[in-house]
Every structure is written in structure tokens, then in C-alpha cells.
Amino acid sequence: MNDAATTGYMLEDLAPGMSVSSSRTITEADIVMFAGVSGDDNPIHLDHDYASSTMFGERIAHGMLGASYISALLGTRLPGPGCIYVSQNLTFKAPVHIGDTLKTIVSVREVNEERKRVVMDTRCVVGEQIVLEGEAVMAVKRKKN
């Protein structure tokens, strides 16, 4: 007995090619807050002087920050509430710097009606550059049975 705001897609309503995205400019605050929540205070994320001495040249965002935006799209929009996160593969392809505008995209690749599983392509891009990619498997309920 859930209302619309708490109900995501049912299995029968999902089809390959369906896609949603979000976009945000990564700020110092996003990185500081992720460090606080995760406990990951690696200086590459928090220490300008240290980060300047590395191959990255500046502080970079936590890779898992992008992963958390993927998780947010899956959990709130496609498939949305009611689905269960089964697995996620992540390949970190390039760093994300403060000021980069990160676009996160999740798309239905495959719907397995028998197993009630949906395979999603998941990625984050900055401009044309893929910075994070992988796939997620979600368990999604059927309307019937």
C-alpha cells in the first residue's frame, strides 16, 4: 500500500534502453562531507599541499562518491524504491577534481523476467570523459505473483 513517492518501477515496466541521469558540480564541501561520512581522510582528498605533489596535481574526489550517486539514481529513480541492490561492479577510470561537473547515468541493459533481475549499465562522466563505469544488478518485484 505504497503511494507514488515510495514506489519505483515494477519488473514488467522496465525495458532495455530506459535511462535516467543526474548532474552536479563537485565541490570541496562534497569531498569534506564524504570524508566525514566514510572516515576516508586519505590526504589525496583533503590535503591540498600533499595532493599537489602527486600525479593528480590537486585534491580529487573519493571514487566512492561517484558510486554513491549511481546508488542514488538506482534507489530513487530507476528502478527506484522497492528494488533491492544485488551487486555493483565499479572501474575507476579517471580522477574527479573540485569544480568538475559530474554526470551520472544509469540505463537498463537487460531485464530477466524469470529471475526477477535487471542488469543496469552505470557510469559517471565529466564532459566526454568516462570517470567511473560498471554494472549493477537489481532485484525488482513483479506486478503479478
Added chain:
Amino acid sequence: MNDAATTGYMLEDLAPGMSVSSSRTITEADIVMFAGVSGDDNPIHLDHDYASSTMFGERIAHGMLGASYISALLGTRLPGPGCIYVSQNLTFKAPVHIGDTLKTIVSVREVNEERKRVVMDTRCVVGEQIVLEGEAVMAVKRKKN
């Protein structure tokens, strides 16, 4: 020219079986903060009434919260600062509830000196129950060349 606080293990100092862990009791605040940072406001994480009506019976933590603790151990302790996150696979095996004490463990499985890569076993447990497991690949610098 990094001091000890900002230097992790070098490749030659890593060996299969090395392991570190962290442990924390998951609070409502952890979930609320992760929702804020990620934007994942799925009601299964935030809405007691909704969550009570689901198979989980109560609000559960975001799966990516456990993943963020894995990332923290990798980035700050083993291998620690200086390593680069190449990839992470995650399988979500069981829900984590408020009040559960989550132990996160990362262990060196394989060191590939030629490719400068380390494969890590990564998992989160509540008591004896594995709630999240997977593997990470890290790029780690050599002392020489």
C-alpha cells in the same frame, strides 16, 4: 617527500594475508548523513513507516555506506595513501540495520609485482553474517623504478 602520515605501503612491503579492519555501530545519524551526501533518499533508508511495511521490517543502511568503509580502509590503511583505486566489485548479501555493529575487513589476496597491482579481498560482516563482499584492485607504487 611525504611524511609517514601520508605514505601508505609500497608494493614490495605487501604480502598475501596482510589484513586490517574497522568496526562501528551503525546509527541513524550515519544513514541520514549518507543520504545527504549521496542524495539517496530512498524511503527504505529514511522512512520508518514505509520500511516497516517491507520485507526488511525496518530502515536499512545504504549498501554503499559499507562500500565507503571498505574504500576508507584501502585509502588510509592498507595499502594506504599513494595507492590508486582501480576497481571494486560488490555483492550485497544482507541488510544492515540501525544498531548493527558493522566490521569491515580488507586483506591482501595477491600481489602482482610486474603489473604493480594488488588484489584485495573486501568484506563487511555483522557478527558471523557477511553483509557485503567483493574484491578491489589497487595500483601501488614500487620503491624502485
